[in-house]
Amino acid sequence: MSDSVDKTKRSEVMRAVKSNGNKSTELKLIKLFKENGIKGW
Helix, strand or coil: CCCCCCHHHHHHHHHHCCCCCCHHHHHHHHHHHHHCCCCCC
C-alpha cells in the first residue's frame, strides 16, 4: 500500500503528537494487558 500523506503533512501530524503527558494512558494500557495475560508488548 502506498503512502497517502505527503512529507509536509506527516511532519505536521507528528509535531502534534505529544511525546509526554500520556503516562496515565500508558499505565492503564499496561494494566489492561496484564489483566488479560498479554505479554511481550
